[in-house]
Amino acid sequence: MAEWLREPGFVGTHATMGADISQLMAAVFTTLFIIGWVQARKGEGTKHHWLMFGGMIAMLSFFVSYYLFRNLGVLAFEGKEGFGGSQWLYDTVFVPILTFHIILVVIGLIMAVYMIVLGFRTQFFSGAKRLLREQILLTAWTKMLGILGVLAGIVAAYLLTLVALDRFGMGKLVVWVSLLVIIGIVMILEMSIQRMWPNGARRHRVLGQFTMVVYCVLFVTGSVTYAMLYILYPGKIG
Secondary structure, eight states: OHHHHHSBOSSSSSOBHHHHHHHHHHHHHHHHHHHHHHHHHTTOHHHHHHHHHHHHHHHHHHHHHHHHHTTSOTTTTTOGGGBOSOHHHIIIIIHHHHHHHHHHHHHHHHHHHHHHHHHHHHEEEETTEEEEOOSBOOOOHHHHHHHHHHHHHHHHHHHHHHHHTTOOOHHHHHHHHHHHHHHHHHHHHHHHHHHHOOBHHHHHHHHHHHHHHHHHHHHHHHHHHHHIIIIISBOOOO
């Protein structure tokens, strides 16, 4: 898979197959989330639920596996030679934008997990229609730590099974530990934010708008780095 991702892409730029797929999927997911946001604004709760839930699960699955194969970096394969512009442009423009983009990726992944959980906790059914429950939604620390402990136990048992089967690898350890860290951050986020917006429905709406902005900016910064790396200032790749 890693070798295939290094091959020339299908768009016709200097990009690799992996970069083109990443850019395409980013456009698809951003479009889906914009549609989901419009559905929420129209009060189409059921449609919004399934589109956002399915889209976020697909996004998490794709980008976790994609960044795992690409070693968590847009320049993982290309290295410094992947950028053909001047050193000044690389240091003052490209690297800051890329760094900001990676930070947004982390925030986007955290918010995706958080919004999925918050959506399920806040919704209720009125007939066949999904609505947000306008009431106080608070969670105790003991419950949060208990859930995290159970998940950590499951991950530990899975990793021990891989060791017993001689299929354990550091890559798998990093992925699963990172997942636990993200879940832990989501829980800390929940405990902090629920003090600001104790009403669950209000919290979901405010954070939904914030997450939508993050994903749109994420797409823009990703597109800028793609254009600079593979169209405007291509370097020696492969």
